Amino acid sequence: MTTTTLSSSTRQYLSNWNIRTQAWLLLEKRALYGLSATRILVGIAMLGILITNFGNRYVLWGPGSFWAEPLRERSEFGFLLSLFSTDSPLLFTLFYLALIGVAVAVVIGWRTRLMTIALVLGMPALVERADILGNQGDNIARIGLLFMVFMTTNAHWSVDARRRRRRVADNLTPAQKLWWGHPILPDWITTLLHNAALVALACQVFILYTASALYKVQGDLWQAGTALHYPLSLHEYGVFPWLNSMLTTNPFLLTALTYFSVYVQLFFAVALLHPVSRRLVLIGVICLHGGIAVLMGLPWFSLAMLAFDAIFVSSRTYQALQRWVGRRFRGFRSKIGAVPKTGSARQPEALGAAEPLDATDPEAREKPRAKVK
């Protein structure tokens, strides 16, 4: 073997990688199911913040939030904070309700890109008016929503997707295309932007878990396996104090949960590389955030975090989930009599046959229905 053959095979190898990288970024939009799930989950998280604080909206961020004025004067968000700056409770409530409407629109995928832009501006404009009360869920939601502006997050489970299927893109003017939700820019531009933003979002998630773990492994209480005992014994995180103490007084459970919290975060990025460990770490991260949501009273923080983990679940899993929900929903509908019961309706074969042809083909869902002649 000579050096020339070595270098030519290396060149061949690099060239293949170059082609594969270009193909990954240019040929199709990735993680369309995952990002649709992300859209719904982060939308619900924002909606949750808005609704559960609705009763206290004036004192938190509105005309009664004079107490936070010194914080606002030093805020980095500057002009954005003036959006909700009004003495009128009526006007404030109207803006607040509009933001709730925007969050709902993002959840159901109505005019998704526009509504995502409105949400990524509206949420910080509101919650950063009292940044002292914020948490990292606000930050990850803002960053993730910003990346979502460049991505297609309405490919599935959305009003936009339904509208798009109703009218094919042929022979439409740009304005009509915009109205029916068809792209006006060339495919390669939107695909490239989508995938690049997806890479940026994935890196952001890796960074946050890895950094979080690197800080924890420095701590002697995390190493000692007792770390969780401390916050869970505070009133601050005492939603159900008896539940917290039940978990933390058992030495085996406490050590296991403490180590679990560190390991899930530490190994998150690496575990995604192998299909088995990917499933394990995704289940782990769901459990971790589920625990934080219930035990520590931080549901919207947890949901915002989970929303962006959703991009790492495969399209195939989402399709299986969709079929399962479809079957359950159909069963439920026939039970309440919304769907006429036929003899074979409950047979799996018949159900399978009744499913739309495109259910098994991720590509087909992207395409509009054949033009009706």
Add this chain to the structure above:
Amino acid sequence: MKTDLASETVDELPYSSPPAKPAPQETPELRNKLNQLPSAARFLVWPLLVLVLIHSLLVATWAAPGTPVREEIGADNLRSYILPTFEQNWSIFAPNPRRVAVTFEVRAQMQDPSSGDTYTTDWVDLVEGEDQEIRHNFFPSRTSGMARRTADRLHNARANMNETQIEWVEANFVETPIEDLASGLRDVSGGAGATQINNYMTADQVAVNLATGYARYAWEGEVVHVQFRTSTRPAPSYQNRHEQTVDDTNPTVREYGWRAPAEISDHELEYFERYAQQAGADR
């Protein structure tokens, strides 16, 4: 259909996922597809990817513990890139988790407008009402952090203050403008630096606002002065978990001087009601 379903289930098995390395003959096919795109598309891929990676590197440097990379980039440069859009902090519950409970107590000197008599109220802990908001509530409101986080900010800002600076903080500023506290703190050599003093002054004003809001709402008469004090008490160690709860440990109390009340309009005060009631005020 049955067989289709079955084969899909097999596909779901972890071991049957696609091989890590695509077969080499795939590349010509991909190459053909790519060749159908405008050349600008292929030209832009790598620059865009590099941009994404540089961005991610900057975010990673910001989010991770301090490294020589951060020094090389420069803290201020990094800050100006990250803030406010990409602001994030992942040292939550780390290196060690939160293990103190705090109190934030307020009291006021009140004056009866008709008789001119003044009286000093009892201390009221605003954090207690915040704890109540959390208990048995899966969806606590953010009002559960107003006094608690203000106390945290005060404590952080005080952490590096030396004795002379603490004396300044404990002094009264009822006639003297509060700006004199800032300049007084700055003139002390050593102790807390400029950033911490600014943080302290912000937290002090927030604390005065909360104290005034509560006093105006809860107590009869005109507010003459307000005062707040804070404390921390440690969660009992794991070893002592059966002997003590967080409510039995010894608190460390931090004092602050009397302050002139904040100027709050009646209109603003009206909407403060929800918080004052959460803190236990009944009017």
